Amino acid sequence: MQLPVDFIARIQHQFPSDASQFLKALDTEAPVSVRVNPAKDAAVFTESLSVPWCEHGLYLPQRPIFTLDPLFHAGCYYPQEASSMFLWHVLNALPDLPADPVMLDLCAAPGGKSTLMASFLNGRGVLVANETVRLRANILMENMMKWGYGNILVSQSAPSAFSSVEALFDVVVVDAPCSGEGLFRKDLDARSEWSPENAAMCATRQQNILQHIWDALKPGGYLVYSTCTFNPAENQDNMNWLLKQYDASPVSIAVDDSWGVSPIPVGDGQGWAFYPHQARGEGFFIAVLQKEGNMHGAVKNKRSEKMVKAKVPQGILKGQDQYFMSTINQTIYALTHVPLMVYSRLASQVRFIHQGIGLGQLVRNDLVPHESLALSLDVVDDYSPIHELSVDEALHFLRGGTQLSVSDVTGWCRVAYYGVPLGWVKAVGNRVNNYYPKEWRIRMGG
């Protein structure tokens, strides 16, 4: 699949001195990389090299079959393109963030940036991970549950749903849908779908998205805008347009010269671009704008006190007294203070599909546990027995199989691989019922 002629012409104009190296690099192999989950420290990648701008990022010498690794399903790591991990460096460089930041990832599926943001927060504050496309939102929800944190709210709403939310977020990440030029190396469909008209349409759509979200940012809060395209109209031009519309200023981020990241003028400051012939990663653009004004501090909302407190057995979560319990469609969810405040502020505008930690449903005093409880970092260690599986057994479980020898157990049991829980089984007599969600099951091989 050849590169589109109009794209080549624009690149030659945009990079007069090194267009041929740029275009040649698009025909080389894309680097393979993963970001490990530091809270589920079990994945081992030998021969890997560190991604310089993200301490949890690793380049791998070749692409493993992630689907056939149980630790991938346990949320121990996330295969993520290395340039996107630059968000880690950016978040760590933001000045004066509150101790419990309230963050939104507006265009979040499948969850690459959201899992990174969850690791950045490491249980502090709250992350709202939102995706407008329904099927993609389900994948986002699955990935967020597997990552294990309880301070995450997952929603499925259009950006316009946030337009009447005022001054709630300290950080809003808009990883916008774009013309995808940065993926031309590894995704040949991106080449066939590209046209100048489509790229122009993307730029307009991005402006609409940015307009919808601006008021939801607190004064003093940060907008982090990124795309995976080289198109100036979708990158710096959109940032300059935003600076004309609203009171904001670009935030400078220090970058090591050896990383091969290019500064791009934005207002009187700069954004950053990853080009395939200079940086070890796919095409990417990122810029940060700070809204004028002072940070408001913690979110306040009295309505949260009216939350229904569901009755649940004790001893499920570490520090369970700190959690507020609520029930939606008979499923009990546990939320700590900050997620609860944010949930209350958004609940009438935004459609939540997951919140905090799903505990499960009470059926005749037996808690039928939710999958997110097995994967949660906050579940009490001895809440249920944990049965260790071999790799073949773990893959059998992940395919929905029931030929598992958990003979020493009756009732609910978490099955684990390398000590990291994968999900629930229930042993009844000499039968084992598999509670791994049908839509998460592996269909490959076996």
Ligand SMILES: C[S@@+](CC[C@H](N)C(=O)[O-])C[C@H]1O[C@@H](n2cnc3c(N)ncnc32)[C@H](O)[C@@H]1O
């Ligand atoms: C670049 S992708 C996000 C990737 C994600 N942030 C990650 O790191 O895994 C852009 C997302 O925006 C969503 N999207 C598409 N049209 C949209 C729109 N009009 N408004 C908001 N989001 C949209 C897409 O479904 C897609 O999931």
